[in-house]
Amino acid sequence: MRLSEARAVCSELRWRDYDDSLYIAAQKEMISYLVECSPRVSAIQVGMFLLDAEGLALLGGENLFARNIIRFVSQKGYTEGYIGLADSAFAATVAAQQQRRWHIVAPGKDSSFLSSLSVDYLPISLESKDTLYGLGVERMGQLTALPYEEVTKRFEKEGVVAYELASGIDRRRPSLPKIETSYQCYVDMGGPIESLNDTLFVIKSMLERLTCLLKQAGLCAEELTMCFYSDDDLFEERPVRLIRPSNQGKFLLEVLRLSIENRQLEKEFTSLRLIISKTSPELFKQVSMLSGDGTKLESPETRFSSDSFLLLVQKLNTRYGENPLLRPVAIDHYTPERAGAWQPAIGSQSTSLSVAVDYVKASAGNAALVSGLVLKRYAQPRSILVEVHKGQPETFTSEGVLYKIHRITTPECLSGLWWEQPVRKSYYTALVQPSSSNDYLLVMLVYDHECKTWFVEGEYD
Amino acid sequence: MNANVAVLKQQLEHLFPGKWLSGGDGDKILRTGIRDIDSGITAGFARRQITEWSGLSSSGKSTLLRGAIAHWCTNGLNVGYVDTFSRLVASDWAFVKEGHYGPVPLNMMQRKGNAAGEFLVVRVSESLAQHRSSLLNKGVNRSGASAQSEAVSRKDVKQEAFWVVEQLIRSTIFDAIVFDMGESLYFNDRLFARLKRALERSRTALIVLKDRQLREHYSTKKVDSDIANSGWGCHTNMCFKWSAPIHYESGMSGLALISPAIKGVVSRDGMTQNMEAKLNMHVQNRLFTHPQIPDRRTPKARA
Known part of the structure; x- marks a missing residue:
């Protein structure tokens, strides 16, 4: 159905671009629901879940289990659900694609179930599939009929995976879902706030609480999101990505202050929500005993890995969107305008020309590589x-x-x-x-x- | 004995700046490696001070400064360059960190240091333009301003450049910061005070690189006296211009190289000193390198 046709049916239809994060959020939500049906649930790709279906003999059998899940998922709004039950995860996913509401592969029959199906189901590259077709191997049974050593020799790692899957061997298992804690604070001001100082005062107290929770959980914030509300109406959602994960309240406050200063709010707000949208485990690095020695000068390397350097990069990043601290590098080209490039000082892989600097220096002197005036x-x-x-x-x-x-x-x-x-x-x-x-x-x-x-x-x- | 050690340390500091003296001159001054600057009335660049390094838009000042920057980098000092109008070419500066600085002033001391400092550049106008265009693409438009008003003006760029310089100074990472102001000749009082305050809390030497505008026909003496009297609050003022003798290098089919000498006037506390640097250049041959040949095995994606 075209969009115009769909709009003719439903005038309130809105077009939204594909957003990966929305699918992931929906997937997490679905996992939290499915835990009610089976203790072990995991997602293997968008819209595809693995559930533990062992020990159902006394609970009405596999058919009842499948029927219950389809009913449960339909109640949540997902009416197009298909279920496959098998010994291995791969056989179950293939069974779920057989255009039946549920398909149960008998115990121990995974290999024979798969043998008559096309090799297109195998998660291998298009090139390998073409090769298989070229060799006359169109069904998984034909693949497993080949000697294992020959398949390994011809297709290496990919061939081993394909051979094992087609034989009904799959090491993937559903696992216990991780309980995700959300770190967020919400403050209702009780009145409109428009001054920066007041905003920072509130953010500071929110950060104190959040960083305390993060430290207890051994986590660092990677991304923060500030949501500004005016009378329960969200008018600005501002994600702030950090250059390095941190759980230091002072650093985070400084970053948020920069963000607000750089892009001022459209209007006053009445409530604020601060969310730690991405976290990462806290790393504990051993600090050199001499680092606290005030008489010792910092080396250049120390200075460029120091907090002050990171804060500088974070400030520039917040203001310009990307890292404007650049390093000149040579490129293998002869026109003057293309013989060099500017590369971000951190966060980029070096693509500079490799030059035997010592050799050039010894043979042609200091001026050999940069011969002209500026x-x-x-x-x-x-x-x-x-x-x-x-x-x-x-x-x-x-x-x-x-x-x-x-x-x-x-x-x-x-x-x-x-x-x-x-x-x-x-x-x-x-x-x-x-x-x-x-x-x-x-x-x-x-x-x-x-x-x-x-x-x-x-x-x- | 102690006096001898102190003298030895001073001499070593002269050769390897920032390494041998602490709390004394070594902490206060950055030697450039250019004899006339290091041994004259200035004795190098003062930390926590503003030094003006000026000349016509084409006068050899940046070439000399590149030599000084390479000298600092090879001695483990970190240098930041704020390129206000994004005019630098990366290939000219690609090997500065390793101590390769192109045409060497004949009176420059060439040193090989053990520690390599960093040379980082902020291209202000380019960064600002990219940021503005990305905001427009995202549909974020500050205070309902039109797309027209989001265009980057020279005034915006200058203000941003001041902000960047202040942040670089406050970070206390850089030993020297070069602020290339282009033809923006004057500091606003408020900004000047801010920079001075930031410098007082750091160990950075701020070098303001200014392009002077072309003057009408003047006598050379008049120009020099103007330079000497043009202090605006900076600690030291150095002004450069091309001068005779101009060295011409002939190639196989005509003139291959033009290399004028650089004349400079250094002024500080009402005193002036003349200096001259001849450059040791050689003819470029870009054809020693070659462009990357495209990979013909992969057909180019067609639109």
């Missing part, structure tokens, strides 16, 4: 009008100023990137003098052969 590029290259005499640029006009070219180098003609956006440029270094000044400037002049235009791309400083 170039400062303009935000956009400035197109210029150049006067050429006998093939050599003599003067140019940029932004209404006439520049006389005193000396200019022979061009460095570079081209490439034909597989992306072709580049054909001639790079000149020119010593120029503005007509209204005695001073000289060194600029990078570029002739772009693709658009047949002269540019000043930057100045050497």
Whole structure:
């Protein structure tokens, strides 16, 4: 059914994009319900659950169990439920896909049940499935009929898994569901609050309580969510992700303060909910005995793993959305604008060019890798009008100023990137003098052969 | 005996700054490795102070400063660079941490330190523009402002840059912070006071990199005296410009390299000192490296 057709049936229908977190939340909720039917419940993928169905002989048998579960799930709003019962988890999931409300595989018959079914059910790559079809193996029974060593040799790890599953061997078992504790605080102010200080005062007391609970449970907050209400109406939900998990109230307060300062609230609020939306186990790292020695200078490494550095990164992250502390790295490319890149100082994998720095230093000196002056590029290259005499640029006009070219180098003609956006440029270094000044400037002049235009791309400083 | 040890420590501090003296000069001053700056009236960059490092937009000041930064990094000091208008090119600075600083001033001392400090850059205008565009994409629009008003203005960028500098100073991680202000010539009184207050609580040396605007025809003496008298509250003022002699290197088919000398005027407490640095450059050859050839085994996804 198309959306327009659906809207014709139900005018209040709303389109929502796929949101993984919503499915996960619904799944957790369903697990908490299913515990009433079986003590061991676990989810293996979105919408698929494993339940322990052992020892049902005295409780009405497997048929009654399946019927009860379908009825129970339907009462919760999920009417399209299918059940498979088997010795192994894989056989049960395949049985549930047989388009019957419930399908029970007789005890000890998993292998024979699976043997007549297609290899498409096996959780292997498309390439491996094609290979199996190419070899004439279309059913799981045909796969298990092959010698185990041959399958292992041909398909390695994936083949072993497929062979075992098709033989009815699956080590997955339902487990006891984990009880999830939610860490959240709610404060009703009793009146509208609009000042930052008052807000921080409330948040501080909420954080004290939450961090105390986190410490007792040996957890650290990874993400916090602030929900602001105005007369029971939620008008802003603000998630704040931390650069490093922490259960230090002072640090968390500082982060929340930054978030509120950077993006002010649309209006005053009357109640506030603070939720620790993601947690992680607290790590206990042994601190060096010398770290408390005030007379010892901090090493650069210590400083860059210190709390103050993390707080700095967190502040910048909160303000700019991503880490703006960058490190210059070289890239294997020859055009000046692409020969390097800016990489976040933390949280990124290094992709820099590996250079034998010591060898280059010994053979060509300190200036070998960075041979030129410092170039400062303009935000956009400035197109210029150049006067050429006998093939050599003599003067140019940029932004209404006439520049006389005193000396200019022979061009460095570079081209490439034909597989992306072709580049054909001639790079000149020119010593120029503005007509209204005695001073000289060194600029990078570029002739772009693709658009047949002269540019000043930057100045050497 | 003690006096000899103190002298030896001072000499070692001169060679490896920030390592040998504590509580004395070593804690207060950062040596640059450039003799004229280290041995003159300034004796380096003062910590907890603002030093102005200025010149025309093209004057050699950043090249000299890169040498000083490389010197600090190889000696284990951490340097932050606030690039207000995102003008730096990464390839020029990629090997600074390892002590490779391009054209070496002939009077610069080359040292190999054991500890490597960090060199980190904040590209303010770029970060701000990205942040604004991501907010617009998410549909978050502050106080109902239109998309037009969310465009990044130079004033916004400057304010952000001041905020970033203040945060870097307050973090007490960096030994030196370079604040590249571009052509924004003046500090607001309030911001200046904030920065001074933050500096007093840290051990950081703040270097303000300013681009002076082109002047009309003046005599050289007039320009120098202007520079000497242009103090605005900074501890030391250093001003640079290209000067003769200009070295030209010929290649196989014409001129291959232009390398002017750098002339500087250092002023502090009403005193001035001239300095000159010649650069030891060589012709670049970018073709030593090559672009990555695309992997033709994987067909490019077509839209």
